[in-house]
Amino acid sequence: MVHTNTASECPKEMIALKMAQTEKLLPGNQNSVSMDSSSVDMKQLSTHAGSKGRTQHRQTSKPSKRENICSIGSSSSDAPTAVKKRVVPTFHRKASGLKEKTKNKPEKLSQMSIEQVMGTTHRVSGALVQAAKTVTSMSPSELAKLQEIISESSEMLMMLTYTDGSTQLREPNEPRKRASASLHEEGVANSVLVAIQRKAAKKEYMFVSFPLAGLGKENASEATRNVLLEILQSSTRKVCFDAQELMHAIIINYSLDPQSGCNKWVIMDPKIACWLLDPDNPPVTFSGMLKTFVTGKYNDQAPNNHLTHLELLGLVMGDLTNKLQRKNLWELFINLEVPLIPILAGMEVQGIQVNQKMLISYSNILKDEIKDVEKQCYKEAGHPFQITSHIQLRQVLFVELKLDEQCPGQKLARTNVQNLKSTSETVLHKLIDLHPLPELVLTHRQLVKLKSTYLDGLSDYVSGGYIHTSWDQTSAASGRLQSSNPNIQNIPKQPLQLHKDANGSVVNETTASSTTPATTLWMREPFYSHDGWSFFAADFQSIELRILAHLSQDAVLLKVFNDAGSTDIFVQLTCEWLGLNLDDVKTADRERTKRIVYSVIYGVGAERLAETLNDTKENAKAFTKSFLVKFKGVNTFAQRCISECQRHGHVKTIFHRHRLISNISSQNFHVRSHAERQAVNFVIQGSAADICKLAMIHIMKVLSEKNTVRARLLVQIHDELLFEVHDEDINEVKGILKTVMESTPTLGESICQLKVPLPVSLSYGKTWGHLKQMV
DNA sequence: CTAGCGTCA
DNA sequence: TACTTGACGCTAG
Numbered sequence: 139m140v141h142t143n144t145a146s147e148c149p150k151e152m153i154a155l156k157m158a159q160t161e162k163l164l165p166g167n168q169n170s171v172s173m174d175s176s177s178v179d180m181k182q183l184s185t186h187a188g189s190k191g192r193t194q195h196r197q198t199s200k201p202s203k204r205e206n207i208c209s210i211g212s213s214s215s216d217a218p219t220a221v222k223k224r225v226v227p228t229f230h231r232k233a234s235g236l237k238e239k240t241k242n243k244p245e246k247l248s249q250m251s252i253e254q255v256m257g258t259t260h261r262v263s264g265a266l267v268q269a270a271k272t273v274t275s276m277s278p279s280e281l282a283k284l285q286e287i288i289s290e291s292s293e294m295l296m297m298l299t300y301t302d303g304s305t306q307l308r309e310p311n312e313p314r315k316r317a318s319a320s321l322h323e324e325g326v327a328n329s330v331l332v333a334i335q336r337k338a339a340k341k342e343y344m345f346v347s348f349p350l351a352g353l354g355k356e357n358a359s360e361a362t363r364n365v366l367l368e369i370l371q372s373s374t375r376k377v378c379f380d381a382q383e384l385m386h387a388i389i390i391n392y393s394l395d396p397q398s399g400c401n402k403w404v405i406m407d408p409k410i411a412c413w414l415l416d417p418d419n420p421p422v423t424f425s426g427m428l429k430t431f432v433t434g435k436y437n438d439q440a441p442n443n444h445l446t447h448l449e450l451l452g453l454v455m456g457d458l459t460n461k462l463q464r465k466n467l468w469e470l471f472i473n474l475e476v477p478l479i480p481i482l483a484g485m486e487v488q489g490i491q492v493n494q495k496m497l498i499s500y501s502n503i504l505k506d507e508i509k510d511v512e513k514q515c516y517k518e519a520g521h522p523f524q525i526t527s528h529i530q531l532r533q534v535l536f537v538e539l540k541l542d543e544q545c546p547g548q549k550l551a552r553t554n555v556q557n558l559k560s561t562s563e564t565v566l567h568k569l570i571d572l573h574p575l576p577e578l579v580l581t582h583r584q585l586v587k588l589k590s591t592y593l594d595g596l597s598d599y600v601s602g603g604y605i606h607t608s609w610d611q612t613s614a615a616s617g618r619l620q621s622s623n624p625n626i627q628n629i630p631k632q633p634l635q636l637h638k639d640a641n642g643s644v645v646n647e648t649t650a651s652s653t654t655p656a657t658t659l660w661m662r663e664p665f666y667s668h669d670g671w672s673f674f675a676a677d678f679q680s681i682e683l684r685i686l687a688h689l690s691q692d693a694v695l696l697k698v699f700n701d702a703g704s705t706d707i708f709v710q711l712t713c714e715w716l717g718l719n720l721d722d723v724k725t726a727d728r729e730r731t732k733r734i735v736y737s738v739i740y741g742v743g744a745e746r747l748a749e750t751l752n753d754t755k756e757n758a759k760a761f762t763k764s765f766l767v768k769f770k771g772v773n774t775f776a777q778r779c780i781s782e783c784q785r786h787g788h789v790k791t792i793f794h795r796h797r798l799i800s801n802i803s804s805q806n807f808h809v810r811s812h813a814e815r816q817a818v819n820f821v822i823q824g825s826a827a828d829i830c831k832l833a834m835i836h837i838m839k840v841l842s843e844k845n846t847v848r849a850r851l852l853v854q855i856h857d858e859l860l861f862e863v864h865d866e867d868i869n870e871v872k873g874i875l876k877t878v879m880e881s882t883p884t885l886g887e888s889i890c891q892l893k894v895p896l897p898v899s900l901s902y903g904k905t906w907g908h909l910k911q912m913v
Numbered sequence: 914c915t916a917g918c919g920t921c922a
Numbered sequence: 923t924a925c926t927t928g929a930c931g932c933t934a935g
Contacts, residue, residue: 527922528929555928562930587931591919616916618934625918628933682935733914736935740914747914819915823935827916856916856934 270331270347270444273362281361287344288368293335295448296369296378296405298387301328301351306379307424307447326351327387332369333448345445350391363392370403377455379424381405382611385483396484397850398842403480408451410475411458413612414467417797420612428454466794474793474828475611477835481851482609482619489604490626490852490862494597496664501593503657504585507636511582518575525582531561534575541569541576564749584634592629592661599624607853616820617795617827619854627855630661632726663907667862674849674868674902675909676875677858678833680707680732681826681896686739688892689792689821692771699894708732738765739772741815776818783817791824793832829896830857833882840878847871860906872900872912 276284288294297306304310328351334344348366366388369376378384385403389396412427413420421427424447431454462468516522519538523530536542536559542550548568551560559565563583566576599605610620621627636657667673678684687695698707705720712723712731734750738761748758766773783789783802790796797820801813834854841849848864849871859879863871879898883891901909 524922526920529922553929560929583931587920590921591932595919614917618916620917622918625933628918628931630932680935685935732935737914740935742914815914816916819935823916826935858934 270345272347272349273365274349274359278361281365284344284346284365285368287334287336288365288372288374290337291334291344291372291374292337293452294369294372294374294376295333295335295452296376296381296384297331297444297448297451298350298384299328299331299347299444301326305331305444305447306383307444307451308442309423309425327383327391330366330384330388331444331448333445333452334369335452343445350387366392367399370400370405376405377451378405378407379427379451380409381407381479382483382486382609385480386486389483389487396487397481397838398845400480400484401477401838401842404476405479406455406459406476407479408455408458410479410612411455411462411471414471414475414795415458415461415465417612417615417617417795424451431457465796467796470793470795470828474831474835478611478831481834481838482611485609485851485853486606488850488852489606491603491666491668492596492600492605493664493666494600494603497593497597497600500659500661500664501589501597503636503659504589504593508582508585508589511578511585515575515578515582518573518578525579526586528561531579532559535559535561535569539573539575541572544572545569588630588634588659588661596624596629596664609854614827615797616823617791617831618823618856619827619831621853626853632729634659634661660907663905665906667904671848671862671864672868672902672904673852673906673909674861674863674871674875674900675858676861676879676898676900677855678826678830678879679897679899681829681857682822683707683735683739684892684894684896685792685822685825685829686772686775687894689825690769690771690775691893692769692775694769695771696893708735711735735765738762740819741776741811776814779818779821780814783813789817789821791821791828793825793828795824795828797824826857829882830854832885833879834859836882836885837875837878840874841871844874847874863902868902875900 273281273284299305300310302310328349330348330350332346332348334346336342336344348362370388384405385400388394389400394400408427409421409424412430419430421430428450459468462471512525515525519534523534525531542559545568550565550568551562552558553560561579563580566580569576596605599607605624605626607621607626608623610622613620636659665673683695684699686692687699698704698710704710706728708728708731709720709723712718712727713720715731716723716727718727730750734747737747737750742762744755744759744762747762748755751758751761753761779789780802783799787800787802788796788798797816799813799817799820801809802817804810804813834851837859838851841847847867847870849861849867851859852862853860859875861871861875876898880896883896900912902912903909
C-alpha cells in the first residue's frame with residue numbers, strides 16, 4: 139500500500155497494511171520496491187521502446203490444476219483445458235520503431251500533462267516505502283476494509299508482474315536469450331498489481347498485490363479470489379495495458395470459467411485506444427506507446443517504480459480517452475473493443491481439441507508422397523536438386539530446360555524486388571504443357587506446404603490434446619481479429635485428393651482420372667469435439683458484398699439480396715457464367731466465383747484477372763467492364779470513398795472506425811492507386827469486422843445469460859464463429875445463434891441498420907473437417 | 914484486388 | 923550462429 143501524504147492522514151487500517159512485510163512480492167526487482175535502491179530514470183523505461191528484433195516469447199503459467207476451468211453454465215464438464223502457451227504481444231517481433239516512422243504520430247501530450255505526470259510521480263516516490271500489500275497475507279478485517287475501499291474507489295490501475303521482475307509496463311532490462319531456453323524460467327506471470335485510487339483523496343493509493351505464480355490451492359483462498367473478482371466486476375474505471383493478457387493470466391491461475399463470468403469484465407486498454415487512433419501503427423510495448431506521446435521528455439530525473447508506471451498508465455488513458463472522444467471513436471472503443479477483451483482471453487484459455495495422432499499419421503502419408511514426387515522431379519530434371527529452392531528451380535527450368543523460350547508471346551512474371559524470373563504458381567501453370575516438371579513442382583509445393591504448415595506446424599502446438607491459439611485484437615488495420623501461434627484462421631478448407639496413377643506414382647487431383655482410387659485428406663479433420671458435444675459453425679453469408687450493397691445502394695445488388703428466398707449470390711453468378719444448373723455448382727467453383735467478384739470489386743488489374751480467369755487480358759478487361767456496368771453503384775461508391783479520403787486523410791467504417799491513408803494524394807500513380815484500393819477496401823472490410831465483432835459480443839452475452847445452454851466459443855474466422863455445443867442443447871443454440879446473429883444490425887442503434895438482410899448459415903458436426911449444413 | 918500469418922532459402 | 927528479408931501460398935472477404 140502506498141499513500142502519498144503523511145501517515146497521520148491514513149486510516150488505522152491502512153497503516154497496518156503499510157507495515158506488513160512485503161519483500162517477497164517483487165523478487166529480483168529491488169529497484170522498483172523503494173526509492174533508495176532505485177536510480178533508474180525514465181530514460182531506461184523508454185530505451186525498450188522501439189527496440190526491435192525482440193522475438194522472444196513469454197508464457198503465462200502454468201502446469202497444475204485444470205479441472206473446473208471450462209465448465210460452461212452447469213457445474214459439471216467433461217472438457218479439460220490444457221496449459222496455454224501464450225505468446226504475449228508485448229514481446230512480439232513487430233518492430234514498432236520501423237513501422238512507426240512512416241505514419242503520422244499522435245499529438246504529443248500537452249505540456250500540462252507532462253508536468254502533472256512528473257510532479258505526481260515525484261511526490262509519490264517521496265513516500266516512505268513503496269511496496270504492495272499481498273492480499274493473501276491479509277487478515278479478515280483487512281480484507282473487509284480493502285473491499286470497502288474498492289467499492290468506494292474512483293479508479294483502479296492494474297498490471298501483471300513477471301517472475302523475472304519485468305511488468306506489463308516495463309520490459310526486462312536484459313534481452314532474453316532464447317525463447318525456448320527460457321520458457322520455464324522467465325516471463326511467467328507472477329502477480330497482479332492494483333493501485334486503487336481512493337475517492338476521498340485523489341492522489342492516495344491502496345496498492346495491493348494478488349499472487350499468481352505457484353498459486354497453491356491453499357493460497358488461492360476463496361477470500362482472495364473474491365476480492366480480485368470484486369475488483370474485476372466493480373463499476374470503477376479500470377485501466378490496464380494489454381488487459382487481455384491480464385485476464386488470461388487471472389482466468390488460468392484462479393481456475394475461472396473462461397467463458398461465462400468474465401465476459402462482464404470491463405478494463406480500459408490504452409493499447410487498444412492507440413490502435414484505434416492509428417490502426418496502422420499499433421503500440422507494442424507500454425514504453426513504446428509513451429514514446430509516441432511524450433517524445434524526448436524522459437531526461438527528467440524520474441523514479442522507476444511500479445506505482446509510478448501505474449500512475450502514468452492512468453494519465454495516458456485519460457489523455458487517450460479525450461482523444462477517442464474528439465475523434466468520435468469512444469463508442470467503438472467502449473461498446474465494441476473493450477467488451478471483446480474478455481471474450482478473446484476466454485477463447486485463448488478454452489482452446490480447441492486436436493487429434494495429434496491424426497496429424498502425425500497424415501504427415502507420414504504426405505512424407506511418402508513427397509518422396510515419390512521428388513524422385514520424379516529428379517528424373518525429369520536429369521539430376522537431383524533442391525525443389526524448394528527458387529534459385530535452383532530457376533536454374534533447372536530456365537537455364538537447363540529453357541522452358542521460358544518455348545512459350546512464345548507469353549510474358550512470364552518477374553519477382554517483385556530482384557526482378558528475377560518468377561517460379562510462382564501462375565508461371566508454372568503456363569509451362570505445364572511444355573514439360574512434366576512444372577506440374578510435379580506444383581504438386582510438391584502443395585504437399586510440402588500442407589505437411590509443414592498444417593500438419594507438422596500444428597502438431598508442434600498441441601499440448602495436452604489442445605491447441606491454444608493467440609488472439610490479437612490490435613494487429614489488423616482493418617479491425618479484423620487475428621490469430622497466431624498457430625494461425626487457426628488459414629487452415630485449408632478444401633480437401634486434398636491423392637491418387638495413384640497406373641505407374642503407382644502420385645499425382646494430384648487435376649491430372650488423375652476420376653476412376654483411380656483416391657485418398658482424401660481434410661486438414662480440419664484432426665480438430666474434433668468432446669464426447670457428447672459437437673462443433674457448431676455460424677457464418678454470415680457474403681457479408682462484404684451485402685455491406686457493399688448497403689453502402690453503395692446499388693439497385694441491382696440491393697434487389698439480389700432483398701429478394702426473399704433467392705439463392706446464394708456466388709452460386710447464382712457461377713450458374714450464369716458457366717451455364718450450369720443451380721444444383722451442379724461445386725463448392726470449388728463457387729469459391730472461384732467469390733474470389734473473382736471480390737477481386738473485381740476491389741480493383742483487380744486486367745493482367746492478374748486474366749490469370750485467374752485463365753483467359754486473355756482483353757477478355758478480362760471486358761469482363762471487368764461488364765461487371766461494373768451491371769453493378770453501377772460499385773464504382774460511384776469507390777469514388778466516394780476515395781474523395782472522402784482525399785478530403786480528410788482518412789476513411790471511416792459504419793461504426794466510425796477510421797484508417798489514415800496518407801498516400802491517397804501521392805504523386806506516384808502506383809502508390810496512389812494502391813492507397814485508393816486500400817481506402818475502398820477498408821470501408822467495407824472494416825465495416826464487416828465491426829458487425830462481426832458486435833455479433834460476437836451480443837451472442838456471448840445472450841449465451842452467458844442463458845446459463846442452461848452449454849456452448850462455448852472456440853474460434854472466430856472473420857465472418858464465422860465456431861462453437862462447441864452440448865448435443866442436448868444443439869436445437870436451442872441453433873435458434874439462439876440464428877436469431878441473435880441475424881438481428882445484429884438492429885443493435886448498433888441506428889448506425890448499422892442495413893438496407894439488406896444479413897442471413898446466417900449454420901452447420902455442425904463432430905469434426906471440423908466436414909460440417910453438415912443445417913436447414 | 915484487400916486484409917493477415919507461417920515456412921523456407 | 924542468429925537474425926532479417928523476399929518469395930510463396932494458405933485463409934477471409
